Amino acid sequence: MALALTGGAIVPAAAAQPPAVDGTWRVNGYGTVLRIGDGRLREYQTTSVSCLKGESAKQTGRGTFSAGDGTILSVRPAAGLLELSGSTGRRELQRIRALPQACERPTATDPVTTFDVFWQSFEENYPFFAAKGIDWHAVRDTYRPKVHADTSRDVLFSLFSDMVKPLYDAHVAVFDGERHFAGVRPGTAMPSGTLDARIKNHIVARDLKGEKPREFAGGRISYADLPDGLGYLRISGFGGYNKKDSSYAAQLAELDQALDAVLTTGRTASLTGLVIDVRINGGGSDALGVHIAERLTDTPYTAYRKRTRYTRPQAVPVRPTEGTPRYGGPVAVLTAGTTFSAGETFTQALIDRPGGTIRIGEPTQGVFSDTLDRVLPNGMAVWLPNEEFLTRSGQTFDGAGIPPHIRTPVFTDEEFAKNRDSAFDAALAALRR
Numbered sequence: 001m002a003l004a005l006t007g008g009a010i011v012p013a014a015a016a017q018p019p020a021v022d023g024t025w026r027v028n029g030y031g032t033v034l035r036i037g038d039g040r041l042r043e044y045q046t047t048s049v050s051c052l053k054g055e056s057a058k059q060t061g062r063g064t065f066s067a068g069d070g071t072i073l074s075v076r077p078a079a080g081l082l083e084l085s086g087s088t089g090r091r092e093l094q095r096i097r098a099l100p101q102a103c104e105r106p107t108a109t110d111p112v113t114t115f116d117v118f119w120q121s122f123e124e125n126y127p128f129f130a131a132k133g134i135d136w137h138a139v140r141d142t143y144r145p146k147v148h149a150d151t152s153r154d155v156l157f158s159l160f161s162d163m164v165k166p167l168y169d170a171h172v173a174v175f176d177g178e179r180h181f182a183g184v185r186p187g188t189a190m191p192s193g194t195l196d197a198r199i200k201n202h203i204v205a206r207d208l209k210g211e212k213p214r215e216f217a218g219g220r221i222s223y224a225d226l227p228d229g230l231g232y233l234r235i236s237g238f239g240g241y242n243k244k245d246s247s248y249a250a251q252l253a254e255l256d257q258a259l260d261a262v263l264t265t266g267r268t269a270s271l272t273g274l275v276i277d278v279r280i281n282g283g284g285s286d287a288l289g290v291h292i293a294e295r296l297t298d299t300p301y302t303a304y305r306k307r308t309r310y311t312r313p314q315a316v317p318v319r320p321t322e323g324t325p326r327y328g329g330p331v332a333v334l335t336a337g338t339t340f341s342a343g344e345t346f347t348q349a350l351i352d353r354p355g356g357t358i359r360i361g362e363p364t365q366g367v368f369s370d371t372l373d374r375v376l377p378n379g380m381a382v383w384l385p386n387e388e389f390l391t392r393s394g395q396t397f398d399g400a401g402i403p404p405h406i407r408t409p410v411f412t413d414e415e416f417a418k419n420r421d422s423a424f425d426a427a428l429a430a431l432r433r
Helices: 111-125 136-146 153-167 193-207 248-262 265-270 286-293 342-349 413-417 422-432
Strands: 023-027 032-037 040-047 050-061 064-067 072-076 081-084 091-096 173-176 179-182 214-216 221-225 230-235 273-277 301-307 314-318 331-335 357-361 371-375 381-385 388-390
Touching (some): 040 111, 050 371, 111 371, 111 381, 136 153, 153 173, 153 179, 193 230, 221 248, 273 422, 331 422
Parallel strands (some): 230 273, 273 331
Antiparallel strands (some): 023 091, 040 050, 050 064, 072 081, 173 179
């Protein structure tokens, strides 16, 4: 179904305005309209049946705005592009004359309207219904008759959770105050601090023979040299590196400190193979993953291509960093069902990497897109993905996850009981060939 916003006609070419930042802009493929003026950027979240105010950001420079969560938004009016710090790719902007008509009047907050906005948000943006065998129209036909003017929030929250549960999509979540619903692919688990600590202890004791690795970025990155000229790099997330400053710039600075300490001139020259462990990785910033990939190649290539249901695929490049040592040799990436989101886009960014990359372990979780964070008329909220990350052949890994070349058990009860780490051992064997 094509996105059909009421009002907000596109300005004809003959009446094109000069490339000023102020004005009203539609973000193609993201169900969003931006109004910029008086030093602020205001987000309006739109569907064909609604318009609700979203976040706002303060202008910090020409075309640059800072949101409350530290995200930097860069508006480039001449090119018609929007860039978000921490996200790869660029979003297309179209200048429109005015806000859609629905934005000029309050949206009703009753349960039926809230249901309609919830359903329509998925209808217009979620790309994976067909792949997952879900008839979203049948879902509406089943659940909408259960919603009435006096339906309680508890019942509505339960209905929304039931509607999205069969998606088994970890980038789909329903929120109501302190409670939320989210699911994962069957047979997998959500990464947690407790699980991460247990795995880290197992790796140190078993794989690293009791020698603690060097830690960086608040412990989310660690490195150890291994026998035979191999190295072991563990990454448990692509964010949270700087606890005092959540901005992308601060996370990038911490990452660069870690990479500079690990990928020294001497080490990059002597490494015969590198194990990169993202088996427990809760995600974060896709751009940080691409930044690491840029230290792992001497040749430019494409990480992946991104698109929404309404935009053409856009290539995300990997460009070798300049002025810093780089490692371009063999890499073994360890993955599991607890490799989520940016951990997966990082893994995908290494698929076509020159120099050789082998994946070992289990399939990743199968969630790649940035999330659309949508408010609902009654104050509830929902997250959903709207992007596809494409391989060179146009394939996506959403749902099933990225498969390994060599499949092994990963942190099963038997692995722990018998003091094994089959994926780690397989990686060493592959890199030593």
